[in-house]
Amino acid sequence: xxxxxLIARAKQGDKNAQGKLVQLWYKRIYxxxxxxxxxxxxxxxxxxxxxxxxCRNIEGLQDIARFKSWLYKIAVNYCxxxxxxxxxxxxxxxxxxxxxxxxxxxxxEGSSVRSDNPERKFQQVELSDILQRSLMELSxxxxxxxxxxxxxxxxxxxxxxxxxxxxxxxKSRMYYxxxxxxxxxxxxxxxxxxxxxxx
Amino acid sequence: xxxxxxxxxxMAYLYGELSGEEKSAVEKYLKxxxxxxxELESLQHIRKMLAAVSDKEVIAPPIVVEDSKQRFFWNAxxxxxxxxxxxxxxLLMVAGKMLDIQVNYSGNEVSMRFGKPATDKxxxxxxxxxxxxxxxxxxxxxxxQNNKIVQxxxxxxxxxxxxxxRKNMAMNSTRVNNLVQEASRASQDEIRxxxxxLQDQNQQVVKDYFQLSTNEQQxxxxxxxxxxxxxxxxQRKNDLEVIQTRLVSVEQNNSVFKQEAEQILASIxxxxxxxxTSTTKSY
Numbered sequence: 431x432x433x434x435x436l437i438a439r440a441k442q443g444d445k446n447a448q449g450k451l452v453q454l455w456y457k458r459i460y461x462x463x464x465x466x467x468x469x470x471x472x473x474x475x476x477x478x479x480x481x482x483x484x485c486r487n488i489e490g491l492q493d494i495a496r497f498k499s500w501l502y503k504i505a506v507n508y509c510x511x512x513x514x515x516x517x518x519x520x521x522x523x524x525x526x527x528x529x530x531x532x533x534x535x536x537x538x539e540g541s542s543v544r545s546d547n548p549e550r551k552f553q554q555v556e557l558s559d560i561l562q563r564s565l566m567e568l569s570x571x572x573x574x575x576x577x578x579x580x581x582x583x584x585x586x587x588x589x590x591x592x593x594x595x596x597x598x599x600x601k602s603r604m605y606y607x608x609x610x611x612x613x614x615x616x617x618x619x620x621x622x623x624x625x626x627x628x629x
Numbered sequence: 630x631x632x633x634x635x636x637x638x639x640m641a642y643l644y645g646e647l648s649g650e651e652k653s654a655v656e657k658y659l660k661x662x663x664x665x666x667x668e669l670e671s672l673q674h675i676r677k678m679l680a681a682v683s684d685k686e687v688i689a690p691p692i693v694v695e696d697s698k699q700r701f702f703w704n705a706x707x708x709x710x711x712x713x714x715x716x717x718x719x720l721l722m723v724a725g726k727m728l729d730i731q732v733n734y735s736g737n738e739v740s741m742r743f744g745k746p747a748t749d750k751x752x753x754x755x756x757x758x759x760x761x762x763x764x765x766x767x768x769x770x771x772x773x774q775n776n777k778i779v780q781x782x783x784x785x786x787x788x789x790x791x792x793x794x795r796k797n798m799a800m801n802s803t804r805v806n807n808l809v810q811e812a813s814r815a816s817q818d819e820i821r822x823x824x825x826x827l828q829d830q831n832q833q834v835v836k837d838y839f840q841l842s843t844n845e846q847q848x849x850x851x852x853x854x855x856x857x858x859x860x861x862x863x864q865r866k867n868d869l870e871v872i873q874t875r876l877v878s879v880e881q882n883n884s885v886f887k888q889e890a891e892q893i894l895a896s897i898x899x900x901x902x903x904x905x906t907s908t909t910k911s912y
Contacts, residue, residue: 449692456689464685478690485694557681579644580679586646601637608672615675 437494440485448485456481458582459505465577466509468566472516476508483508499591502584506574506592513570557620564614572607579604632658639665643672 436454439447459480463473483504491500565573578584578592586604590597615621634642634655641647642655659666703709733740759767 448694452692453689457684457687460687461684465682470685474687474690478692481689481692482694485692554681554683557678558683561679561682576679580676581682581684586641586644598637601640604640605636605672608675611679612671612675615678620678 434494437488437491437497440488441491441494443489448488451484451488452481455501459501462502462505462577462582463509465562465565465581466570466573467512467516468562472512476505476512479508480505496591498584499588502578502582502588502592503594509574510570560615560618560620561611564611564618567614568607568610572603572610575600575603576607576611634658639669643669643676 436447436450440451456477460473460477463476463480464470467473467476480501484501487504491497565576568576574593575589578589579586584592586597586600589600593600632654638647638651638655642652647655659669703712729744731742731744733742
């Protein structure tokens with residue numbers, strides 16, 4: 431995705447290199463945060479803070495090879511911080527106000543890109559929504575691991591570094607995370623048979 | 630000896646992070662245990678489903694990082710901690726000085742007091758050798774005495790209260806009477822004044838009205854008289870003109886008659902001058 435020289439230049443204080451790193455990694459960190467919160471604003475907030483922190487502290491990065499886990503460590507910390515703030519604040523975003531009618535209606539507005547098979551596209555979007563909502567039902571510890579492993583493609587060793595726990599703990603959280611997801615989906619009647627058309 | 634991989638090994642196998650002997654051991658175990666195999670397959674299926682979750686597109690906003698600020702030693706965390714502790718100690722010392730705290734440690738006893746040590750406690754000593762009855766009597770007598778005093782003070786207070794209430798009542802009633810009288814007097818005067826002003830106003834209005842109406846009538850009658858005299862004059866003038874024209878016509882008639890009479894006379898005269906001829910001719 432990027433060469434070590436880019437990180438090395440950024441480490442030496444090269445603003446251009448830092449900007450390129452932001453461009454390269456922003457989508458990944460945003461999507462990690464988005465899946466963690468299922469909220470665009472919070473994800474943007476966490477991602478921006480992560481990259482501000484990255485630019486400020488990259489000079490202190492010891493091992494260039496560990497840049498990825500170092501960056502995700504910052505992101506995880508900011509996600510946890512935002513989650514704590516959200517939990518403590520009494521403010522409820524307007525979008526979160528329960529609107530049964532809107533929740534039950536299909537998301538027509540969301541279909542932005544035209545697809546050859548609109549029905550299939552709609553089913554995929556619907557399944558994606560269900561899966562992301564199911565992820566939110568997991569504990570934060572399990573969710574972090576599942577997102578980093580499944581969507582961000584980190585190795586168990588890297589996740590252990592990010593979370594500062596043992597590799598076995600990460601694997602165990604992953605196992606219970608997947609098992610939890612299976613149970614949540616079964617509870618919502620989403621099984622292998624019901625969505626066979628998707629896969 | 631049966632081998633049973635734990636969750637972490639199963640996860641490593643599921644994500645292809647196992648190799649060598651451990652991997653083959655797990656594969657063997659799964660072959661022998663269809664339940665475990667099914668369980669792992671279901672987790673694999675969840676993984677496949679998760680692949681349906683797509684990434685959201687996002688544009689990275691510009692990240693502006695200020696240059697690192699100049700760090701002064703008083704901004705350093707350790708300086709802040711030390712100064713906080715020093716400030717707390719100073720506060721404690723000042724508070725201690727103000728409250729005059731004295732802490733003593735003597736033997737195994739720690740004592741802390743504010744201000745000077747208190748003087749020896751006054752301990753009332755009761756006379757020794759009193760019996761229960763005597764004590765009871767003393768209590769009774771003191772109770773009686775106390776009751777009397779309380780009763781007396783109660784009575785006194787009651788009397789004072791009654792007197793003050795009566796006094797207040799009397800004072801208030803006279804005040805109220807005075808107030809009512811003043812009010813009534815004031816109201817009578819006001820009514821009189823009001824009526825007088827009303828009368829004055831009415832008189833003025835009537836006077837003005839009459840004056841206005843007489844003036845108007847006068848001017849009207851004057852106008853009427855003037856008009857009437859004008860009319861009369863006009864009438865007279867017309868009559869005179871009529872009379873004049875009549876007279877002129879009479880005069881004209883007279884002159885006509887006169888002429889006719891003259892003509893007739895002339896013709897008669899002419900006829901008289903030649904009667905024979907005329908008579909003969911006429912016969």
